[in-house]
Amino acid sequence: KNEVEQSPQNLTAQEGEFITINCSYSVGISALHWLQQHPGGGIVSLFMLSSGKKKHGRLIATINIQEKHSSLHITASHPRDSAVYICVTPEGAQKLVFGQGTRLTINP
């Protein structure tokens, strides 16, 4: 079974700071997802990536398949970025293995 580890578990930063959240996994995969869960509980899929880098606004996700590692970066962080960020890897054809999440708090 794929083991997914995220770091840090909790992160507090000031508005404007550059944020990095890391995800490591134990079994080779073809793709990885990043989810964002807002304080109200809603879950949004941010990225699905299988190689290299993807960018969406101030969010950048990278993956290194050989090293079994992915990072999520947020540039010019804002209080509205405060959320739990979850790394997700596939297990089999359709099942997902979830990381424990990183709770990010951006203070104004």
Added chain:
Amino acid sequence: DAGVIQSPRHEVTEMGQEVTLRCKPISGHDYLFWYRQTMMRGLELLIYFNNNVPIDDSGMPEDRFSAKMPNASFSTLKIQPSEPRDSAVYFCASKMGDTQYFGPGTRLTVL
């Protein structure tokens, strides 16, 4: 599209009662997933369907839990009888292609 719709959004019930959670997936999506989220265990997959057929229910905790998908636009997750340890947020998600779209969740509290 309205996205994945779940009802009710909040449910408070007493131990021993039957609880039914409902989900309407995004039209055209051929996969539907039920997840449970708790503080202790995070997000866990309970069961998923493909074209209305249950494919993998290995995550269903015990016989008290059952799920059905009678048609492509509706699924239910039933707990009978409910217990306090079932208190959690239950998410439904649907998928076509690579991305899962999550519903807003149902927060269940069993007293």
